[in-house]
Amino acid sequence: MVEYVFMNGEFVEADKAFIPVRTHAFLYGTSVFEGIRAYYNEEENQMYAFRVKEHYERLLRSAKVMWMKTPYTIEEYCNITRELLKKNNYRTDVYIRPTLYKSSIKVGPTLTDNEDSFLIFTTPFGNYFGEDEGLKLCVSNWRRTSDNAIPPRAKVSGAYANSALIKTDAHEAGFDDAVVLSESGQVTEGSAMNIFLVINGTLVTSNTTDDILVGVTRNTVIEIAKELNIPVKERAIDRTELYLADEAFCCGTGAQIVPVASIDHRPVGCGKIGNITKQISDMYFNVVRGKVEKFKDWCTPVYD
Numbered sequence: 559m560v561e562y563v564f565m566n567g568e569f570v571e572a573d574k575a576f577i578p579v580r581t582h583a584f585l586y587g588t589s590v591f592e593g594i595r596a597y598y599n600e601e602e603n604q605m606y607a608f609r610v611k612e613h614y615e616r617l618l619r620s621a622k623v624m625w626m627k628t629p630y631t632i633e634e635y636c637n638i639t640r641e642l643l644k645k646n647n648y649r650t651d652v653y654i655r656p657t658l659y660k661s662s663i664k665v666g667p668t669l670t671d672n673e674d675s676f677l678i679f680t681t682p683f684g685n686y687f688g689e690d691e692g693l694k695l696c697v698s699n700w701r702r703t704s705d706n707a708i709p710p711r712a713k714v715s716g717a718y719a720n721s722a723l724i725k726t727d728a729h730e731a732g733f734d735d736a737v738v739l740s741e742s743g744q745v746t747e748g749s750a751m752n753i754f755l756v757i758n759g760t761l762v763t764s765n766t767t768d769d770i771l772v773g774v775t776r777n778t779v780i781e782i783a784k785e786l787n788i789p790v791k792e793r794a795i796d797r798t799e800l801y802l803a804d805e806a807f808c809c810g811t812g813a814q815i816v817p818v819a820s821i822d823h824r825p826v827g828c829g830k831i832g833n834i835t836k837q838i839s840d841m842y843f844n845v846v847r848g849k850v851e852k853f854k855d856w857c858t859p860v861y862d
Contacts, residue, residue, distance in 0.1 A: 587716020589659030692819025805832030
């Protein structure tokens with residue numbers, strides 16, 4: 559089966575899509591990207607791309623931070639994504655990676671006077687984490703980059719060197735992933751996913767101003783919680799609250815909804831998926847496959 563990518567304004571075969579070795583984005587990490595999922599609904603023989611518009615809105619916010627000019631409108635980005643998925647004709651869950659990047663062939667990190675290009679590739683993609691009973695997390699020794707360094711609210715590829723250090727050290731120490739603190743010592747998020755705690759029946763997550771990527775899945779969880787009448791509070795979170803929470807879970811396009819079993823070897827609650835986490839997870843996986851009518855407008859059907 560031939561797979562296609564969208565690059566330089568056209569659909570090309572994936573094995574023929576290349577960038578020059580001196581491309582600025584490759585040399586300096588000067589690209590912004592999104593991770594989007596599309597879910598195959600076997601009962602309907604339909605693929606639903608999830609919250610595509612919201613992802614491209616965030617891509618353009620990231621681009622603004624990085625002095626980038628967008629070649630397309632939001633509607634055009636959405637249409638290109640849908641057409642690419644149709645051409646690749648998947649019958650499984652898929653990950654979509656759109657990237658806006660500095661494509662000039664030049665040495666030197668300056669963002670201005672530097673051409674912008676756009677590409678998308680797609681790939682079959684299942685669960686990011688294994689089917690275990692919950693993540694084993696640690697608190698990382700690394701700190702999250704700050705808004706005055708490489709702003710986490712912009713999804714900049716170069717910033718993921720921070721995520722790579724965090725996740726690799728956690729793996730080498732025997733954990734699945736890590737919770738990352740800000741320079742001031744407050745909880746931010748995981749290596750590349752947001753985190754929620756359940757404290758006395760309330761869903762608690764970090765503020766959008768606490769050096770986090772403001773996640774599309776994070777927003778989805780908050781809306782689902784409202785629908786389930788689960789109270790939500792966005793506020794600063796201290797490290798020790800991680801150990802005292804009744805439940806915890808991480809979320810993101812890649813991670814989806816994944817419960818946390820322990821943090822720094824301390825069990826979270828009973829050490830298994832909690833009731834509130836399960837409610838949100840169950841509804842989330844129905845929502846993304848277009849099975850919940852109230853949230854159907856988040857799901858873009860791919861096949862005619």
